[in-house]
Amino acid sequence: MSGAEIKQEAQSLEFQAEVKQLLDIVIHSIYTEKEIFVRELISNSSDALEKFRLVSLMETDHVDKDIALEISVTTDEKDHILTIEDTGIGMTRQELIENLGTIAHSGSREFLKRLAHGDNKDTQLIGQFGVGFYSAFMVASRVQVLTRSYKSGESGFEWSSDGSGSYTISPVEGLRRGTRIIIHLKEEDYEFAREDNIKKIIKQYSNFVPFDIKVNGQQTNTIRAIWTQNKNEITDQEYNEFYRFLTNSFSDPVYRLHLSSDAPIQLNALLFVAGENMERFGLGRLEPGVNLYSRKVLIQPKAREILPEYMRFIKGVVDSEDLPLNISRETAQNSRLIKKISKFLTRRIISFLEEEASRDKEKYQNFWDLFSVFIKEGCVSDPDNRDQLAKLLRFQSSGSQENNMVSLSEYIARMKDGQESVYYINGPSRQIIEAGPYMEAFRERDIEVLYLMEPVDDFVMTAIVEFQGKKLISADQSDLDLPPVNQKEDGAESPDIDDQSLSPEEVKAFTGWMKEVLGDMVSEVQISRRLVDSPAVAVNPDRMMTTSMQRVLQATNRDFSGIGSKVLEINPKNKVIIRLARLRDAGADEEFLRSCALQIADNAFLAAGLPGDRLKMIDRIYNIMGKALE
Ligand code: ADP
Secondary structure, three states: OOOOOEOOOOEEEEOOHHHHHHHHHHHHHOOOOOOHHHHHHHHHHHHHHHHHHHHHHHOOOEOOOOOOOEEEEEEEOOOOEEEEEEOOOOOOHHHHHHHHHOOOOHHHHHHHHHHHHOOOOOHHHHHHOOOHHHHHHHOEEEEEEEEEOOEOOOOEEEEEEOOOOEEEEEEEOOOOOEEEEEEEEOHHHHHHHOHHHHHHHHHHHHOOOOOEEEEOOEEOOOOOOHHHOOHHHOOHHHHHHHHHHHHOOOOOOOEEEEEEEOOOOOEEEEEEEOOOOHHHHOOOOOOOEEEEEEOOEEEEOOOOOOOOHHHOOEEEEEEOOOOOOOOOHHHHHHOHHHHHHHHHHHHHHHHHHHHHHHHOHHHHHHHHHHHHHHHHHHHHHOHHHHHHHHOOOOEEEOOOOOOOOEOHHHHHHOOOOOOOEEEEEEOOOHHHHHHOHHHHHHHHHOOOOEEEOOOOHHHHHHHHOEEOOEEEEEOOEOOOOOOOOOOOOOOOOOOOOOOOOOOHHHHHHHHHHHHHHHHHHOOEEEEOOOOOOOOEEEEEOOOOOOHHHHHHHHHHOOOOOOOOOOEEEEOOOOHHHHHHHHHHHOOOOHHHHHHHHHHHHHHHHHHOOOOOOHHHHHHHHHHHHHHHHO
């Protein structure tokens, strides 16, 4: 302030009651996250510069026309002083009184009211809540504000206070346009006069402020608010640099979505999908990755509410002018505007991914390999967007090669005439699924089946229920409604007289006996209309529960047995079944026949991926072999 001559007409004024109340809390109750005062003051400076930029477009007659629009921060470690100065719009005497002596901001007033009614000890909340200019008193024993309005004819003033009830205002000569805030630090807060510390704080919270921020003359914010710029003004290189800064990574993003919208909400968003899914490495759950800005000022890093949880793989920035600067995590949760933004962005991201999927299949496949788990999580957890998310799903399928996954729409587009539903089956691998009994009926009818390989997949399918009007049905369901098989003209193969299919009476007697032998192992034994080769198959009477889901539930919940819930379907055209039924009619060794029946059931369970009773099974197989070798 060299050359500035302070006149002796200092006037002492009382703070408004609410300000006293606020200052009291700020000074006496906040001990954490104090560094946010830097963000608050820089954001005020940034606003002041922004305002000046606007008025200078309209009026030409103003003070210090040609000085650079910037923020200068000076640290004086020796005298424990931090100074933040801008060349913005400045304040007149009247404005000083109104702005720094009263609370005009409705958000702050509301905040105070809540504090008065609520739990005053929750100081962390206070710290997270922006208290604007007054936050300087968290660290200051005294604050001086030297300011000069841009309006020609206005002179400069000094505002000064120790935060304890009153402040003084005095005229000052020789100030240039803008505002200088001089913070005399309290002893326990001397750290805020350390250059490296201040630089770190500025980089963390204010790096994208659209004006140069210089700390002791050195440019400190490196990257501009490119999300508010026009797309064609930004190179790929710049986008990627921004992404790397944002995510602290060295790689480039896979997808990038840069949006700006005026209706229904004013917002700019720059969002990325990383080239790697860190959750895959078992490094724990990803944090939300989107920072919330209002007018280029960071108001919430890694905001939780701005996107649904399953979109935690999205990194980037969302900036809306409509958002108040002083939004806390709590108010964010209840903010209607944030809900609106979240809904809007979620839709846009999903449709963006859908477009990308059709634009470049291979690239999308890469994305799918890495991030499918999040999309599936969304299908289960976000009913509002489930139909849209289902379009993003990709599956292995009996109708295409291993490396060529299909979408539900593709599947539906090539469904057979008369086919009513989309069919899927869960199994550990393509080979195992194809070797199992569930595929027989579909193979015979040339109906495509989606192969699901992850335990979560069946939960996803049962959550979706229906896609484009077609039900999604697990191929291990008992009541499959498959179209009839085209009968071959010549009556197909003619088996030996002995091995002719069982008659309805024989089937009835046989299934009754089977059920008696199996007891609680199954809920029912019935004739199968689906089997072609295998003697038997274990199926589910419950549409909402596939065998794969049962396995998951059994693994995570000891009390969930699922035993006895299966229906065993038997194939009356299969040799093993026919001979077993006929031998029983002929009065063969009951003990041996029972062993065979039990083994048929256990084999069906094994094929379903359910563990049988291994000890019993091995003994039993040896017994059967012994008998066969007699
Ligand atoms: P808010 O910024 O949320 O309105 P503050 O308490 O931080 O609340 O500031 C109150 C007012 O003081 C601002 O609205 C602005 O008009 C004025 N003000 C604060 N800092 C500056 C500055 N650096 N330059 C000009 N005006 C300022």
